[in-house]
Amino acid sequence: AMIAVTAHDLTFIREREVALRKALDEVAEARSELEELNIALEEKVEARTSELEAAVAELGTLLEEVTVLDRMKTEFVALVSHELRAPLTNIRSGVELILNSDAGLTTSVRESLTLVEVETRRLAQFVGTILDLSALEAGRFPLQPHPVHVENIARKVCSKFLEDHGGNRLRLDLPHDLPEVMADEQVLESVFFHLLDNALKYAPEGEIWVKGWVESANVYIAVSDAGPGIPTEEHERVFELFHRVDTSDSREVYGYGLGLPMVQRLLEAMGGGIRI
Secondary structure (H helix, E strand, O other): OHHHHHHHHHHHHHHHHHHHHHHHHHHHHHHHHHHHHHHHHHHHHHHHHHHHHHHHHHHHHHHHHHHHHHHHHHHHHHHHHHHHHHHHHHHHHHHHHHHHOOOOOOHHHHHHHHHHHHHHHHHHHHHHHHHHHHHHHOOOOOOOOEEEOHHHHHHHHHOOOOHHHOHHHEEEEOOOOOOOEEEOHHHHHHHHHHHHHHHHHHOOOOOEEEEEEEEOOEEEEEEEOOOOOOOHHHOOHHHOOOOOOOOOOOOOOOOOOOHHHHHHHHHHHOOOOOOO
């Protein structure tokens, strides 16, 4: 009986040894496979890292090139705009001199010269907008904020629009006790000009209202008209440079897509904002 038990124990031990060796072999094989996977993974990571470093370097080069091109574009636009300002001023001054003189002008000639004056003023405003945008992008736009009366600025800008060119459709609803705001007076005039000019262009009929009120210690100004309106999906895009809601060649009203982007940038530069 003792021999049988001993033989049985030895058999059990051998089976355990075989199972253990098999388990150790499997662990060794798994470890080998894991090491191979780690090596392969490291190679892939290294290759991917090299690709990313190359892509980053390429993007850095492209960014430098774009920055240079953007600066060249800004300088070119500013130069062209500056060169246009002087002749426009001369043309406008000459037309005003003729209109103010007793030159015996016929009604049709006077109307034509008045139109030239109006359009010259509009083009000069456009050139000024280009220069201001260039200065804003370059971080060289001078601001001189001080307390100003919004109502006075609005009335001053409204007076620039001639009666026979839509000025008679402008309406102001600004409380006399509207508090002063900290703003650059010239910049605020430019903001009102662009907003009213847009309203007159895109709403050829009906009254255009400029309303103001105070809410949560902030002064709000709203310009509303009876025009076709702006689709909801365009409410953000209209503030992109050169974006036009109507891009068809047959449109009756031509513009440059600069008015609202300029207004947004000017207001943000003074700590304000705009929304549709």
